Amino acid sequence: MSTPQTDLAIWNIESVDPDKALQIRAMREQVQTDPETFWLEQAKRLDWAKFPTVGNRSTFEDDVSIRWYEDGKLNVSVNCLDRHLKERGDQTALIWQGNDPGVSRQLTFRELHAEVCRVANALKSLGVKRGDRVAIHLPMTVEVVACMLACARIGAVHVVLFGGFSPEGIGERLIDSGAVAVITCDAAKRGAKTIAHKSVIDAALKHSGSIGSVKNVIVVNVSDTSAPMTPGRDHSYAELVSGQSDACEPEIMNAEDVFFLLYTSGSTGKPKAIVHTTGGYLLWAAYTVDVTFPAERGTTHWCTADVAWITGHTFVVYGPLANGTTTLLFEGLMGWPQAGRWWDIIDRFNVSSFFTAPTAIRALMRDGDDLPRQYSLASLRRLGSAGEPISPDAWLWYYEVIGQKKCPVIDMWWQTETAGPMLSAIAGAQQLKPGWATTGIPGIFPSLTNDKGEIIENREAEGCLCFDESWPGQTRSIWGDHKRFRETYFTFSKGRYFSGDGARRDADGNLMITGRMDDVINVSGHRIGTAEIEDAVATDHSVAEAAAVGINHDLKGQGIVVFVVARSTRTLPSEAHLSKVISERVGRYATPERVYLVSELPKTRSGKIVRRLLRKIASNETDNLGDLSSLADTSIVPTLITLVQKQL
Numbered sequence: 001m002s003t004p005q006t007d008l009a010i011w012n013i014e015s016v017d018p019d020k021a022l023q024i025r026a027m028r029e030q031v032q033t034d035p036e037t038f039w040l041e042q043a044k045r046l047d048w049a050k051f052p053t054v055g056n057r058s059t060f061e062d063d064v065s066i067r068w069y070e071d072g073k074l075n076v077s078v079n080c081l082d083r084h085l086k087e088r089g090d091q092t093a094l095i096w097q098g099n100d101p102g103v104s105r106q107l108t109f110r111e112l113h114a115e116v117c118r119v120a121n122a123l124k125s126l127g128v129k130r131g132d133r134v135a136i137h138l139p140m141t142v143e144v145v146a147c148m149l150a151c152a153r154i155g156a157v158h159v160v161l162f163g164g165f166s167p168e169g170i171g172e173r174l175i176d177s178g179a180v181a182v183i184t185c186d187a188a189k190r191g192a193k194t195i196a197h198k199s200v201i202d203a204a205l206k207h208s209g210s211i212g213s214v215k216n217v218i219v220v221n222v223s224d225t226s227a228p229m230t231p232g233r234d235h236s237y238a239e240l241v242s243g244q245s246d247a248c249e250p251e252i253m254n255a256e257d258v259f260f261l262l263y264t265s266g267s268t269g270k271p272k273a274i275v276h277t278t279g280g281y282l283l284w285a286a287y288t289v290d291v292t293f294p295a296e297r298g299t300t301h302w303c304t305a306d307v308a309w310i311t312g313h314t315f316v317v318y319g320p321l322a323n324g325t326t327t328l329l330f331e332g333l334m335g336w337p338q339a340g341r342w343w344d345i346i347d348r349f350n351v352s353s354f355f356t357a358p359t360a361i362r363a364l365m366r367d368g369d370d371l372p373r374q375y376s377l378a379s380l381r382r383l384g385s386a387g388e389p390i391s392p393d394a395w396l397w398y399y400e401v402i403g404q405k406k407c408p409v410i411d412m413w414w415q416t417e418t419a420g421p422m423l424s425a426i427a428g429a430q431q432l433k434p435g436w437a438t439t440g441i442p443g444i445f446p447s448l449t450n451d452k453g454e455i456i457e458n459r460e461a462e463g464c465l466c467f468d469e470s471w472p473g474q475t476r477s478i479w480g481d482h483k484r485f486r487e488t489y490f491t492f493s494k495g496r497y498f499s500g501d502g503a504r505r506d507a508d509g510n511l512m513i514t515g516r517m518d519d520v521i522n523v524s525g526h527r528i529g530t531a532e533i534e535d536a537v538a539t540d541h542s543v544a545e546a547a548a549v550g551i552n553h554d555l556k557g558q559g560i561v562v563f564v565v566a567r568s569t570r571t572l573p574s575e576a577h578l579s580k581v582i583s584e585r586v587g588r589y590a591t592p593e594r595v596y597l598v599s600e601l602p603k604t605r606s607g608k609i610v611r612r613l614l615r616k617i618a619s620n621e622t623d624n625l626g627d628l629s630s631l632a633d634t635s636i637v638p639t640l641i642t643l644v645q646k647q648l
């Protein structure tokens with residue numbers, strides 16, 4: 001593949017529609033001059049039990065308080081289901097394609113509404129109330145969507161947990177969130193494998209002793225395997241739900257009531273639950289999907305993200321359904337039972353909006369161009385990418401081979417904390433630039449600062465990506481730790497939200513993300529804190545200390561490398577064993593590429609591990625190691641370099 005230049009020829013790929021450009025410009029102008037009116041007008045996208053009279057009441061100063069539409073009242077499930085019943089009750093809301101190519105299911109808005117009500121009533125029958133936390137640990141099934149919306153119906157706070165988390169990881173999150181119930185399944189189907197779920201929950205509950213708060217476990221039968229049930233605590237989903245009424249009065253929530261918690265990684269070992277609230281989140285999901293990634297009526301929106309990530313919450317479930325769009329959920333893997341599975345699904349279900357992550361695009365590129373060319377892909381209208389930087393190479397391949405040069409590739413930058421896209425080109429209204437997330441969407445005001453948090457006025461610059469104003473989908477806090485929230489995001493640059501990412505800005509004001517600036521590694525679009533890995537490996541009694549760094553990886557974007565110092569030179573742990581400790585404690589997705597046993601770690605005189613240096617050594621970029629003057633002892637550097645080079 002030739003190396004693309006990001007020159008003007010490629011820049012102009014997307015033709016601009018003057019009407020659309022005008023409309024978006026008008027939105028930008030209004031939100032600049034009269035944000036309150038703009039945001040109250042946007043609130044009309046939702047059905048409110050009480051329409052809000054106030055828009056933004058946030059401040060990034062002092063203790064930091066983010067509040068939107070605070071006197072509004074609404075219910076999320078009503079917005080995703082009930083309000084569509086009259087006009088499009090018989091339209092498909094959810095297409096579920098099973099792991100097995102022969103198995104799929106479609107539910108209309110009416111059918112999904114009925115299932116959601118039954119699950120909501122089932123939860124109520126177990127005593128789950130408004131404000132209670134309910135953990136959901138399910139694969140990509142109809143039930144995961146029904147359970148999320150059922151929590152929304154009764155005002156319970158869902159906490160969706162990724163299937164790849166270890167029992168320890170789950171236990172920790174159950175304790176932190178104080179979940180009263182867990183919804184899981186026997187086992188998940190992933191290609192030819194079945195992956196245990198119920199036994200992971202059993203182990204998590206035993207391990208954490210969190211049985212204190214978790215009173216009930218609901219088990220969906222996904223794989224027809226028998227899961228041991230604890231009488232009194234465990235219930236079969238089918239038995240519990242099938243007898244329930246398909247009507248359930250929605251709980252009317254305040255706009256600022258907590259809607260869900262979602263765990264993500266930060267730069268300390270303790271996972272943090274990002275708090276999103278009802279009105280602002282749902283408005284942001286509805287707004288961003290419609291503005292950046294609309295689907296034509298009668299066509300299908302497909303975002304391949306797992307529902308356990310923010311992308312799944314916003315781009316699989318809430319955004320499309322709030323807009324009355326058919327959303328597709330795929331249980332299986334892209335390459336099973338054979339390569340080309342995704343392309344088959346696009347053709348079969350008339351997918352018009354297709355959204356995935358660069359890590360998947362890179363893997364698909366490896367299958368070659370001939371494979372996708374065997375499919376029509378004619379229904380596609382737009383392609384999305386998010387989760388990590390997309391290289392111009394991958395962008396162009398996606399554009400040419402999948403989009404057949406007729407679909408814009410929309411690179412969107414967002415985070416768990418932002419709830420939805422923040423930087424994204426608006427197709428039709430502005431030009432695209434491969435590898436660049438381009439500009440803030442209407443209502444978003446990005447800025448760059450230097451590493452002291454001072455604003456950079458120059459157009460062409462590189463710096464730290466911040467946002468000057470709040471937006472409705474902004475996270476309100478870290479669950480139970482508002483101090484950590486304030487310190488993580490609002491102390492770096494006074495009066496701004498700091499994203500943790502670096503970015504470059506061109507002369508036209510477009511932004512390109514350069515990657516995380518903190519101790520967070522992005523493996524295949526999964527955020528993992530270096531401290532999480534280091535804490536995990538340090539639980540092994542043979543380990544004295546450890547340092548984890550991210551290195552470039554062709555497929556995953558970044559891979560993990562860990563340097564470990566053993567407690568004693570007499571009993572050295574094996575590298576394979578330490579790798580297993582990490583994958584067991586954090587999750588399979590955190591399995592390191594390499595573990596090196598070293599005699600000591602490079603440290604500053606004040607005792608801080610110099611990860612920047614380790615990253616360079618692990619990447620074999622030893623030509624320019626940077627300033628080593630802060631190191632307490634430089635003699636260790638050549639030893640580390642030799643060790644790494646020996647194993648490359």
Ligand code: WT7
Nearest residue numbers: 311386387388389411412413414415416513527
């Ligand atoms: C981090 C957030 C789509 C949101 C799901 C991930 C990186 C996200 C892009 C992009 C370059 C990106 C950032 C960000 N990221 N989108 N389009 N280009 N980098 O949510 O797990 O909270 O991760 O993902 O580094 O901070 P998340």
